[in-house]
Amino acid sequence: MTTLSAQARTSVITRSWRTPIGIGIVAIIAVVLLVAFGRDGQVVYALRTGDTDSIVLPPVVVGVRAVGVGVALIAALIASTSAILTRTGRKTPLWMVGAFIVVVLFGFLTWATAGNTVPVAGLLAGSLALSVPLIFGALGGVISERVGVVNVAIEGQLLAGAFVSALVASVTQNLFAGLLAALVAGALVSFVLAAFSIKYLVDQVIVGVVVNVLVLGLTSFLYSNLLAANAAALNSPPQFLPIAIPLLSAIPVIGPVLFNQTVIVYAMYLAVLVVFFCLYQTRWGLRVRAVGEHPQAADTVGINVNGTRFWNVLLAGAVAGFGGAYFTLGSVGAFSKDITSGAGFIALAAVIFGQWNPLRAALAALLFGFATNLQYVLGQLAVPSPVPTQFLLMLPYLVTMVALAGLIGRSRGPAAVGKPYTTS
Template identity: 70%
Template structure:
């Protein structure tokens, strides 16, 4: 009788599982994307280079404790330099991929930052770009996206696809405006927005978890329902008595002593309204809770392998239901930002598709709270950038600038995220056997 050791076994004898473990898939997606952007950089910065300097200002509207000097960048020279570096970095990424190594995220971040600075210098020749204002506006546009992304992460980590983020934002915006206007209390408006987002989530959870209705269909129907309902109530009730029902008080700005005096980032991050600070807390709590608490472990287990979670005594459907509802409450706060912290009143379709962008941030962020937050900030930055460049008279066509936020969304989701895997049971109803 002969025996064989693990070292002596052939791949065929080891079975398909061992073969799959030895198989390395080479993903050229990131390298191709970097190469395409390098070609664009050559055409734009060399072929259509512009002469002159662009000035970057780092002061805010307030009295800065430390005043940073302005920075003048020669657009043509810096553009040529960045184009050459982009080609070299794309070649470096190709070399890493060829040797079956992944292009590091820091590498991509440096590449993107250089291209962004060169683009801003090229587009603002002869003008002064207020960097602090650009960043502050980007954060303002990102706040509802981040709240939506946090709610989406909680829902999808538990196994429920949340297409209804748009509806939850709209419901939160509408209810917060009405309640804050009638009670003259912004706190009441914030609480009401959370309740509104939770109610929309109740419907999503009930139909998708209890009655096993397709989760994507339920989400789309809810978005259309809330949009139609809020538009109807706005035109028939709010527009006729705006002074009473649609004139909410605005959240005051609260500067954090010391931190708000930090150059550039201080006025952007630490001179904000309470809802922005609640956003910071929400991101921190969701990130910590999801990966370092018993609650987070249970939530991830019902989203990855509900059968296994059920065998150890976890009530799968109950866990999903309450966490989808919790996510709705968080998204509702994002809706309140439109009426209490940004626009100042409810208008028809005030969210303008922000819920769908938040869902894209969840996917781009690979269902991770921190990464989803960074993705939401990217989309907010792209949205604000088109406004700033339009004001400064950029040579980029205005129609293209309006497309910019959605173009970044498509490129990010389809081109740069590489291989991405959703939670194993995401979108799959659990039927207890």
């Protein structure tokens, strides 16, 4: 028994080396890129958001090479600290991993924008805007997979929400009617996923893929034959206007970005907190996690496993559908073919990268939104950046592959996810 226990402890410590290895690899890349291939010049970080700022902050000017050396040193220090912690049998704290990501991103951004002025508020606002549907989709994915059903259909749920919200809001000229319709549309898409995967025991991944193709084909057909021919009546929805929160919106830089937003964005903030709290602090959350981890045990204590899965998959679809409404009612202003452009798959990647935790998944979605927006910012620089924009498009998926490999920590989904439950 003693030998087995020692082996188990050794195994745990060995597995935990993945985090320092991952941090170490990124640190080495940072040293090579920022020091060995360091660039000269300066970067001006413009902190002003507009002419109406109550507090005007001067721009911050930094030396590119000095920042590169500093970031490389900090990255190496964090990598060394992570290795020391692992060697003594302790885990690398999440805040340390987060700090490492922020520092490396700052170093990369400074290196890539040498000789330019970076509008910080614009960069952050654009990243948040691109992240909103990703976060709603990720929350839907977390709820569905926590209850044991793989939600590959997030793309279809977002797309259905975007289409129906545009149609209903255009006909009724009522934004909240469009939001309600988006909730129903997302839930209906999830109904197909739930019915086939839970009741008829069809492979959940296959059902999700089929649902995505079905929704894409149906919305494209209806757009071409209905909305495009009657755009003024059926595809001209009103849009939510930003609502500034007093005092909070006056905070320099982050105030206008976070607290001068639309109702959908404020609903996103609330949704993240509510899902996190309910999932870990309520009876509902305990039942959801029990069904996703050990359905047999949940059934033994009287929980209706398939019923719990069915209704929570519908809830997950409604949340994702609500996020789809952001495309048409909060951002673009009209529906177009494939308006989501793969956002559902990036949201699914955020679920995995966030380790099925609502807060972490939301942060992962923000990271992916930042990476996507960065390509637009780099493409508009006065001095061309040496970074191909195509690389930034690949970045979210590369990060997900790293997460799946376990290099940023253990990434294990609920034990029963993807496994149908039968009482026989």
